[in-house]
Amino acid sequence: MIETIQQTIVSRRTIRKFLPDDIPLHTIVEILEDAKWAPNHKLREPWEVLLYKGDGKVRLIEHIQESIARTEFNEEKVEKKKEKINQFIRDIPIHLVVAVKAAGTEKERHEDFAATCAFIQNIQLLSWAKGLGVVWKTNGFIFDPSFRDEMGLDPGDVIVGMLHIGKPAFIPNPKERKSIKNKLTIYDTQPKKQPSFF
Numbered sequence: 001m002i003e004t005i006q007q008t009i010v011s012r013r014t015i016r017k018f019l020p021d022d023i024p025l026h027t028i029v030e031i032l033e034d035a036k037w038a039p040n041h042k043l044r045e046p047w048e049v050l051l052y053k054g055d056g057k058v059r060l061i062e063h064i065q066e067s068i069a070r071t072e073f074n075e076e077k078v079e080k081k082k083e084k085i086n087q088f089i090r091d092i093p094i095h096l097v098v099a100v101k102a103a104g105t106e107k108e109r110h111e112d113f114a115a116t117c118a119f120i121q122n123i124q125l126l127s128w129a130k131g132l133g134v135v136w137k138t139n140g141f142i143f144d145p146s147f148r149d150e151m152g153l154d155p156g157d158v159i160v161g162m163l164h165i166g167k168p169a170f171i172p173n174p175k176e177r178k179s180i181k182n183k184l185t186i187y188d189t190q191p192k193k194q195p196s197f198f
C-alpha cells in the first residue's frame with residue numbers, strides 16, 4: 001500500500017525495540033540520497049553522516065564507553081552503563097551519527113542546525129515508509145568534545161543526533177498531541193485604525 005505523505009507523518013512513531021534482521025547498506029544509502037533534498041540555505045548541505053554497521057559498530061561502542069568512563073565517576077555505574085550501551089549498539093543493525101558544522105555567523109549556524117533537523121526528519125519519514133523504525137537520541141556523550149574528536153569530527157562540529165535504525169519489533173501507540181489551536185495565533189484582518197481626534 002502506498003501511503004500519502006500525510007499518513008507517513010502521522011503514523012510514524014519513535015521505535016525503541018528492534019528486530020535483529022540485517023538492513024542492506026544500499027537501503028540506508030537510498031534513504032540518505034532522498035533525505036538530502038531537505039531545504040538548506042545557500043545549498044550548504046551542512047550535514048555530515050557517520051554510519052556504523054556490522055563489525056564497524058565495535059569502534060562506536062569503544063568511543064561511547066570511553067566517554068562514559070570520562071564522565072561517570074561511580075565505578076559500578078560505569079560498568080553497568082558500558083554493558084548497556086554495548087548490548088544496545090550490537091542489537092540494532094544500523095547507527096547514524098548526524099553532525100553539522102557549527103561554523104560561520106550566528107545566522108549561518110542557526111540555518112545549518114535547522115536544515116540538519118529537516119534532514120533528520122526526512123530520514124525518519126523515508127525509513128518509516130520503507131518499514132524501518134528510527135529512534136533519534138541525544139545522549140550525554142554527544143556533548144563530550146573528546147568523544148566528537150575521537151569520532152573524527154572537527155572541534156566545531158555539533159552532533160545533532162544519533163539515529164538507531166532497524167525493523168520495528170514493537171510500535172508504540174501514539175502519545176496524544178494538543179490541538180494546534182493551542183499554538184496558533186491567526187491574524188486575518190487589518191487592525192482597526194485608531195479613531196482620529198481631528
Ligand SMILES: Cc1cc2nc3c(=O)[nH]c(=O)nc-3n(C[C@H](O)[C@H](O)[C@H](O)COP(=O)(O)O)c2cc1C
Pocket residue numbers: 012013014015135136137138139161175
Ligand atoms: C531532538 C530530539 C531528541 C530526542 N532524544 C531522545 C533521546 O535521547 N532518547 C529517546 O528515547 N528519545 C529521544 N527522542 C524521541 C522523542 O522522545 C520522541 O520523538 C517523542 O517521544 C514522541 O514520540 P514519536 O516520535 O513516536 O511521536 C528525541 C527526539 C528529538 C526530536
